[in-house]
Amino acid sequence: MPLNTYPALDETDSRILNALQEDGRISTAELARRINLSASSTAERLRRLTEGGVIRGFRAVVDPEAVGLPILAIVRLRYPSGYYKPFYDLMENLPQVTEAHHVTGEDCFILKVHAASMAELERTNAKLATLGAVSTSVVYSTPVEHRAIVPPVST
Secondary structure, eight states, X not given: OOSOOSOOOOHHHHHHXXXXXXXXTOOHHHHHHHHTOOHXXXXXXXXXXXXXXXXXXXXXXXXXXXXTOOEEEEEEEEOOOSOOHHHHHXXXXXXXXXXXXXXXXXXXXXXXXXXXXXXHHXXXXXXXXXXXXXXXXXXXXXXSOSOOOOXXXXX
């Protein structure tokens, strides 16, 4: 059984994915024009990419600062147990955590945290510290954000 069960991608699929990552609200007709394909063929490819799990969804990208969350931190959590239910329960009640990655190495989880203030970040870290050792890095700037995924193309 192959590890990758996603549909094979060709150059046209790659152009579709690139255009959608630039503008997820583009109409099928405009997308078809950009990739030089008929609207029906484009719609069929979109359906195949979505049903195949390549396209997982569409969402708005919100500027955290514009909604009152100017502080971004990367928090590393060393979780001393293989029993993760307390971690998942806490994640359900910590909206400040916008991403959580289970990783290899000394840390167990790497979290992306948005906070309204340093005091809120401190309170969030205190809650996380109930699970294990916490190490926090406040982000000065983000030189690369939301870079498009460029899939390898089948030949």
